[in-house]
Amino acid sequence: MAQDTLTITDNRTNQTYTIPIEKGAVRAMDFRKIKTDPEDFGLMTYDPAFMNTASCRSSITFIDGERGILRYRGYPIEVLAEHCSFLEVAYLLLFGELPNEAELQDWVYEITHHTMLHETTKKFMEGFRYNAHPMAMLVSTVAALSTVYPQARDIRDPKNRLLQIKRLIAKMPSIAAMSYRHSLGFPYVYPDNDLSYTENFMNMLWRIVEPKYVATPALARALDVLFILHADHEQNCSANTMRSVGSAHTDPYLTTAAAAAALAGPLHGGANEEVLKMLDEIGSMENVSAYVKRAKEGHGKLMGFGHRVYKNYDPRAKIIKRTAEQVFEVTGRNPKLDIALELERIVLDDEYFIKRKLYPNVDFYSGIIYQAMGFRPEMFTVLFAIPRTVGWLAQWQEMLNDPEQKIARPRQVWTGHEVRQFIPLAKRTTAAPLP
């Protein structure tokens, strides 16, 4: 018998089945042949929240959570964060290889020349309430781009797809900046093609009356590094949404809006905002020990610690911690950093957290940097969505090009009634109480 197989005995029938194991996985469809009789539907696997189900084969992002490893297309995240620009990494994620100089120049040119928003999109955004949350504005506006580019519906044509990919990557910062300025009541700033991706974003966010906005290089680089770190993270909730909605052949604007909606949830992209609230609540270094003690006693979790996949130091958190120091050299030290460092020191030395493998995650330090740079907490998830758009689009392309993929359609384990006798309205005696 081949070694890479799994033998299962069905104790209901005493039948034995052998199914192949490939890359550490068995195919759920192989279980369907396990039946009690020919009429039986066959065995299903039940996996709420996809705790142990691979939904695709992928060659984009690799994570080894036990060892704290994150790689894009085989390159360690630390190397990319040190040597590349965000758009260089975007190219790598989307096309599988790092660009050479000429390819990068073309790519940057293309993205730069798609950053403008149609005036109707601007008008659309002006219609939001003065206090609209920037993330809700971003989600709705990305969906609205579908009305501006109806040809995007032809998702089978690779050239057409690439055009929409460029537009989405280019327009995300423009939409994000407009949503920010709208919430402040400031006039919108148009993109400046002389500037890099992050410098231009900063220009659209913060330019007031100066004829030319000049970003502080250290801050522009820090934002670029943060964008690299957030660009993809394999099959997380929003990537899964992107693949699932995209599998219905929905256009990329509506699909990306759906993924961004998933990211907007506090369990996904919103945790960095919670970290800031927690650090405010702790207030000073002397209170850290007592706060940790309360968390251990079950009174709330320490935000920014723990991860479903990483059971080691999140490699992105290490880079962010270094980046924080570079940002603070320009902005001045955010006093919350000292509280954060003390919290990390105590946690990493505490039996409770060591036993549960709870380490700082990407959200622990990112909020502190964003705040020092002048962002309000409502913008944090928007700052996550800009670079993650690249990851979503890479996952979307991979899904569309995968001959094994079809429309995503999970099964269910039925727990409801068998067929019931209908009772006419006048004869019903008991009603289900209104919730």
Ligand SMILES: CC(C)(COP(=O)(O)OP(=O)(O)OC[C@H]1O[C@@H](n2cnc3c(N)ncnc32)[C@H](O)[C@@H]1OP(=O)(O)O)[C@@H](O)C(=O)NCCC(=O)NCCS
């Ligand atoms: C990220 C997170 C949702 C992962 O959850 P998970 O993989 O389902 O892990 P669990 O919730 O089962 O946690 C396992 C154990 O560690 C504890 N734990 C997990 N995260 C903790 C935290 N941040 N603070 C204190 N205890 C924590 C749990 O209470 C549990 O303890 P128990 O075994 O005594 O019951 C969780 O760690 C968390 O809520 N962290 C804080 C929020 C956050 O930073 N999110 C951003 C993620 S990038």
